[in-house]
Amino acid sequence: MKSDKGRAHAEKAIEINPNHADALYNLVLLLKNQFVDYIKAKTLYEKVSEINPNRVKAYYNLALLFKQHLLKTQRQEIYA
Secondary structure, three states: OHHHHHHHHHHHHHHHOOOOHHHHHHHHHHHHHOOOOHHHHHHHHHHHHHHOOOOHHHHHHHHHHHHHHHHHHHHHHHOO
16 A cells, blocks of 8 residues: 555654654654544654744644544543
């Protein structure tokens, strides 16, 4: 599957350079959109923002992630 190869390549780039903001950002998009791993996506969005504070899309997408997925999950856990 293409997304598996993309994930493997991004993870290899991050293994070589853990502060490679583009590789981290690409991996976070795969995790969020293809693998539905919202917790890991959150962590990586935060890391991308630390590495490159001017990458506004990372902040914006983190906010969307909270709004669309994480806050909803928290509410479901509270009221379950």
